[in-house]
Amino acid sequence: xxxxxxxxxxxxxxxxxxxxxxxxxxxxxxxxxxxxxxxxxxxxxxxxxxxxxxxxxxxxxxxxxxxxxxxxxxxxxxxxxxxxxxxxxxxxxxxxxxxxxxxxxxxxxxxxxxxxxxxxxxxxxxxxxxxxxxxxxxxxxxxxxxxxxxxxxxxxxxxxxxxxxxxxxxxxxxxxxxxxxxxxxxxxxxxxxxxxxxxxxxxxxxxxxxxxxxxxxxxxxxxxxxxxxxxxxxxxxxxxxxxxxxxxxxxxxxxxxxxxxxxxxxxxxxxxxxxxxxxxxxxxxxxxxxxxxxxxxxxxxxxxxxxxxxxxxxxxxxxxxxxxxxxxxxxxxxxxxxxxxxxxxxxxxxxxxxxxxxxxxxxxxxxxxxxxxxxxxxxxxxxxxxxxxxxxxxxxxxxxxxxxxxxxxxxxxxxxxxxxxxxxxxxxxxxxxxxxxxxxxxxxxxxxxxxxxxxxxxxxxxxxxxxxxxxxxxxxxxxxxxxxxxxxxxxxxxxxxxxxxxxxxxxxxxxxxxxxxxxxxxxxxxxxxxxxxxxxxxxxxxxxxxxxxxxxxxxxxxxxxxxxxxxxxxxxxxxxxxxxxxxxxxxxxxxxxxxxxxxxxxxxxxxxxxxxxxxxxxxxxxxxxxxxxxxxxxxxxxxxxxxxxxxxxxxxxxxxxxxxxxxxxxxxxxxxxxxxxxxxxxxxxxxxxxxxxxxxxxxxxxxxxxxxxxxxxxxxxxxxxxx
Numbered sequence: 001x002x003x004x005x006x007x008x009x010x011x012x013x014x015x016x017x018x019x020x021x022x023x024x025x026x027x028x029x030x031x032x033x034x035x036x037x038x039x040x041x042x043x044x045x046x047x048x049x050x051x052x053x054x055x056x057x058x059x060x061x062x063x064x065x066x067x068x069x070x071x072x073x074x075x076x077x078x079x080x081x082x083x084x085x086x087x088x089x090x091x092x093x094x095x096x097x098x099x100x101x102x103x104x105x106x107x108x109x110x111x112x113x114x115x116x117x118x119x120x121x122x123x124x125x126x127x128x129x130x131x132x133x134x135x136x137x138x139x140x141x142x143x144x145x146x147x148x149x150x151x152x153x154x155x156x157x158x159x160x161x162x163x164x165x166x167x168x169x170x171x172x173x174x175x176x177x178x179x180x181x182x183x184x185x186x187x188x189x190x191x192x193x194x195x196x197x198x199x200x201x202x203x204x205x206x207x208x209x210x211x212x213x214x215x216x217x218x219x220x221x222x223x224x225x226x227x228x229x230x231x232x233x234x235x236x237x238x239x240x241x242x243x244x245x246x247x248x249x250x251x252x253x254x255x256x257x258x259x260x261x262x263x264x265x266x267x268x269x270x271x272x273x274x275x276x277x278x279x280x281x282x283x284x285x286x287x288x289x290x291x292x293x294x295x296x297x298x299x300x301x302x303x304x305x306x307x308x309x310x311x312x313x314x315x316x317x318x319x320x321x322x323x324x325x326x327x328x329x330x331x332x333x334x335x336x337x338x339x340x341x342x343x344x345x346x347x348x349x350x351x352x353x354x355x356x357x358x359x360x361x362x363x364x365x366x367x368x369x370x371x372x373x374x375x376x377x378x379x380x381x382x383x384x385x386x387x388x389x390x391x392x393x394x395x396x397x398x399x400x401x402x403x404x405x406x407x408x409x410x411x412x413x414x415x416x417x418x419x420x421x422x423x424x425x426x427x428x429x430x431x432x433x434x435x436x437x438x439x440x441x442x443x444x445x446x447x448x449x450x451x452x453x454x455x456x457x458x459x460x461x462x463x464x465x466x467x468x469x470x471x472x473x474x475x476x477x478x479x480x481x482x483x484x485x486x487x488x489x490x491x492x493x494x495x496x497x498x499x500x501x502x503x504x505x506x507x508x509x510x511x512x513x514x515x516x517x518x519x520x521x522x523x524x525x526x527x528x529x530x531x532x533x534x535x536x537x538x539x540x541x542x543x544x545x546x547x548x549x550x551x552x553x554x555x556x557x558x559x560x561x562x563x564x565x566x567x568x569x570x571x572x573x574x575x576x577x578x579x580x581x582x583x584x585x586x587x588x589x590x591x592x593x594x595x596x597x598x599x600x601x602x603x604x605x606x607x608x609x610x611x612x613x614x615x616x617x618x619x620x621x622x623x624x625x626x627x628x629x630x631x632x633x634x635x636x637x638x639x640x641x642x643x644x645x646x647x648x649x650x651x652x653x654x655x656x657x658x659x660x661x662x663x664x665x666x667x668x669x670x671x672x673x674x675x676x677x678x679x680x681x682x683x684x685x686x687x688x689x690x691x692x693x694x695x696x697x698x699x700x701x702x703x704x705x706x707x708x709x710x711x712x713x714x715x716x717x718x719x720x721x722x723x
Contacts, residue, residue, distance in 0.1 A: 001183050003201065006032040013175040020172070023164040032176050036184075039208055039224065039694050040156030043217055046115060047152050052125060053089035055118040061127070062115050062152070063087040064135065064144045067108050082126075085114065088141050092118060092125040094132065102132070111136045113149050131167065154211045173209050181206055188227055192710050199223040222703075225695045229707035232692070233482060237715045240328070240483035264288050267295060269352040272345055274381040282494065287338050290331060290487040294346045297327035297485070298430070298463055302353050305429075305453075305460045327463035330436075330481050332472050333489030334665035335629025336496070339467050340370060342489070343432050344377060346465055351383060351410045355429025359413040360447055362438035364389050364575055365582075366602035370434070371413045378411065388414035388423070391575050419446035427451070428462050435601065436466035469601055470622050470629075471665040473673040478708050479697060490666070498663045499632040501640045503656055509614070512641045513560050516610045519639070520564060520591055526610035527630055528556060528594045531618050533570045546615050553594040566592040569599065600626045606634030616642035617652035621672040624659055632663075651675060674698045 009031060011021035029035050046062045055061050068091075069084035081103055083094040094114070096102045106112055116130025133151055135144075158169045184202040186193065193200065199207065199219060204227075207220035268276060272291075276283075283291075304324035333339050347357040359374075361367035371387040378385055386400050386409045403409050407426030412418060428451030433444060444464075451462035466484070477486055504512050516526050534550030549570050557566035567581045567590045578598075584590045586605050593599065593608075600623065611631045616624060624642070631638035642656055658671040697704065 001180075001185055002187060003036060003184050003205070004033050006036070006180055006184070008032045008180075010035055010172065010176075013172060013179065015175055016172055020164070020168060023161055023168075024172070026161040027159060027164075032180055035173060035176050036180075036205055036209070037693065038158065039221075040158055042157040043211070043214065044115065044155045044157060045214060046149070046155055047213070049149060049152075051089040052085075052087050052092050052118065055090075055125065057117070057119070060115055061118050062149065063089075063113070064141065064149055065092075065112055065114050066139075066141050067106055067110050067112060070103060070108055085112070086141075087114075088145075090125060092127070094130055095126055095128040097128055106132055106134055107137065109138045110134050111139045111141065111144065113151055115151075154213055154217065156209055156211075177206055177209060188230060189714060192230070192714075196226060196706065196710075198226060201227070221694065225700055226703055226707055228692055228695045229700065229704050230711050232479060233704075233708040233711035234715065236479070236482035237712050241715060259288060259292060261288075264292065267292060268345075269295075269349050271348040271352050271381045271383065275345065275348060275377060278377070278380060283341075284338065284489070284491040284493060286333070286489040286491045287342055290342045290489055291345045293485070293487050294327070294329060294331075294342070294465065295349055297325075297329060298346065298349045298353070301326045301429075301460075301463050308455055308458055308460055323458055324460045326461045327430075327465065328484050329464070329487060330466045330468065330472070330477070330484045331487045331489070332468040332477075334471055334492065335469070335626060336633050337489040337492055339489060340373060340434075341377075342487075343434075343465060343467060344374065346430060346432065346463075347378070347411050348381070348383070350430040350463065353429065355427050356404075356407065356409065356425050356451075357411045357430040357432065358418050358425070358428060358447060358450070359411070359432045359434065360418050360439070361413070361415060361434045361602075363598075363602060364391065364415055365578060365598060366434065367413055367415050368579065369602040369604065374411060374413060383410045384408065385411040385413065388412050388417050389575075390415060390417045390420075392417070416443070419443065419450060423450070425450050430463045430465065432465045432467065434467045435469045470626055471669040473669045473697075474666075474701065476673065476697065478704055482708070495635040496632060497635065497637050499628055499638045499640050501628065501642065501660050501663070503660055504641060504643045506643060506645050509643060512612055512643060513556075515639070515641070516612060517561070519610050520561070523607075524609040524636065525585065525588070525591050525593070525605060525607050526612065527599060527608060527627075528552060528592065529599065529611065529613045529627055530594070530596060531615050533572060533596055546618065549594055549596050552614070556592065556594060561592060564592060565590045566594060568594050570596040571598050597623065597627065599630060603630055604633055605630075606636070608633075609636050609638040610641070611639075612641045612643065614643045615645060616656060617644040617648045619655075621655040621658060621668060621675060624655065625665060625668050628659070628663075670698075 009021070010016055010024050010029060011018065013032070024030070024035070027038070029038060044060055046060075048062070050059060050062045052061055052063060052065070065085035065087045067083055067085055071082045071084070072079055073082065074080050079100070081096040081100050083096060083102065083106055085092055085094060094116075111134075113133045113135055114130060115132075116127040118125055118127045135150060155166070156170060156173075158166065160166065160169065181202050184205060186201045188198065188201075192198070204220045204223040207216040208224060211217045211220070265273065265276060301324075308324045331339055331342060343359065347359075350357050359367075359370055361370060367389060368387065371385065374383070374385045386404070388397070388400055392400070400409070401423055404412055405424045405426060417423065431447045431451065433439060433447070436444070448461050448464060453460050472481065519526060530549040530552055531546050532548040534548045549568060553566065553568040557564075567585065569578055569581050573581070581590065581593070582603060585593050588607060597619075608631050611627060613619065613624065613627055619627070628640040631640065642659065644652065644656060648656075654671070654675060658668055662668060695704075
């Protein structure tokens with residue numbers, strides 16, 4: 001019987017009455033399966049004696065004491081028992097809140113074992129959170145000096161609720177294991193248990209809940225962590241197989257088969273070759289590899305789409321019920337690594353097959369930048385591109401929507417308007433989703449549905465290329481995005497210099513302003529970024545002590561840099577005004593751009609060499625790295641100044657330390673995972689999608705890789721080696 005099939009109620013266990021069952025219900029524990037699936041959050045190692053004299057904040061006292069006195073304080077319902085104890089090394093008090101019954105069970109003169117955290121309070125050593133067991137009604141402590149403490153053991157520590165004690169929780173778990181433990185079946189294949197040297201499931205449960213020593217805990221946790229990761233990865237592999245008829249390729253490849261530039265060019269479609277000829281710079285090796293991987297996906301998708309039209313799939317070894325393949329790929333790379341250009345090559349491949357493409361961006365600023373780049377690069381190679389947002393005037397919008405429906409537009413770039421109800425496509429074959437984490441699953445599916453074509457029982461969906469603004473930690477790439485193929489761009493365009501990141505505490509801003517002045521005198525440009533718009537705006541932060549973009553625009557333009565062209569941009573500035581400001585900044589007519597995080601993406605000005613981020617400790621790590629990416633986009637040496645508050649938190653220090661130490665987005669992504677957790681980064685924190693019970697993605701990275709490999713191999717073997 002599998003663990004989740006143990007549907008007997010907690011109340012059915014020996015020693016559990018209705019009152020205790022209600023207490024467990026408050027912890028969402030209703031069945032035996034629920035009970036045994038909640039693993040201890042910690043363990044108390046009570047195999048060693050810790051005397052009262054050796055108490056500390058980081059460990060519990062575990063000793064034998066004699067009760068020397070009882071006293072009471074407070075009145076009425078607040079009347080509380082205090083028990084005076086000594087173990088021969090020190091004297092202390094047990095403060096028994098709501099436990100007046102201990103007056104009889106721990107009488108004066110009795111010898112007791114005590115376990116608890118002690119502290120100096122009101123000039124005396126005391127504990128209010130303790131466990132005590134009477135060993136004898138009377139006796140001398142010297143009789144116990146050489147003997148072990150009777151209840152010495154490694155004791156699990158569980159999450160509790162009002163009225164439920166650790167003792168009662170442990171007793172209930174012990175009853176469950178006695179009744180059902182040996183009947184629990186393995187959930188991992190036997191060959192994996194042998195190869196990975198893991199415990200049988202029933203043994204892992206016994207050792208995690210009732211260990212004899214800490215080594216047993218470690219062995220049990222290793223088994224249960226591996227099992228959880230394996231099951232997650234197997235579901236991910238199965239989902240990918242059922243959706244696309246194949247498993248994702250090995251992710252985050254460290255080495256690629258080298259492809260010469262000549263071979264690469266020969267593999268390109270006609271429009272791809274034309275774009276290649278027009279480029280004034282060399283593609284990096286990672287860009288070429290990503291393009292090759294995407295091309296192979298698009299080619300296979302096109303082939304299976306055509307064979308679907310003929311009523312069968314081309315691969316005779318594939319199960320007849322699997323859907324035709326369509327690309328499901330994540331393209332990730334550091335800020336400024338050239339992901340957008342790779343996506344343009346993907347569009348050209350699709351357009352050469354006669355399909356339409358859509359590039360979905362979360363903000364109009366970013367969508368406009370993509371549209372402007374597409375106009376420069378793609379229209380000269382005979383691509384009809386259009387820009388569609390919710391703010392487009394109705395007259396122009398109607399003509400554009402009609403042209404899109406009739407197939408007169410090859411590529412449309414825009415925001416959420418791309419999947420609005422009245423927008424349709426003649427032949428949408430490629431959907432590119434930029435900054436994918438800003439879109440929900442339903443929104444991604446909405447754009448995909450615009451190109452879904454059904455024939456009988458089979459449906460072909462458009463190819464999907466998702467792009468991440470900053471690198472995704474490898475552990476997340478294997479989990480939240482584990483059903484996707486992954487292309488990685490690590491190499492940066494030639495001639496780029498790493499951005500120098502400098503930290504400054506509040507109060508020394510003048511030094512930063514003067515450093516920026518030197519760059520401005522050299523003819524360069526600068527950004528100043530603030531967490532708030534202004535005093536009257538409803539910002540995400542209610543902290544009015546933070547500087548705002550509006551007040552700092554007035555201060556910088558009038559008092560610090562008078563005579564230098566400055567501009568203010570934020571989310572409340574109209575689209576037309578934003579467009580005008582950014583054009584003037586790109587043209588060099590504006591030297592200083594004061595902004596909120598609206599400039600986090602969608603702004604690319606090679607002459608900008610400085611970015612100053614004030615209250616940097618109030619921004620997230622990925623957000624800071626993305627903002628830093630606004631500079632360093634040419635061969636010019638660039639600088640990022642992070643100004644932080646004097647009362648910076650420990651987590652804030654960790655974020656700034658990571659940025660100061662490295663400009664590598666992949667390293668920063670891993671640090672961000674440790675600080676924030678997987679749900680926050682992947683945008684799945686509210687869905688429970690990555691709510692693991694015992695595994696930790698940051699800590700268990702290497703085990704995750706093993707579990708993924710084993711899960712994929714199992715599925716490949718099950719499906720007759722077809723992948």
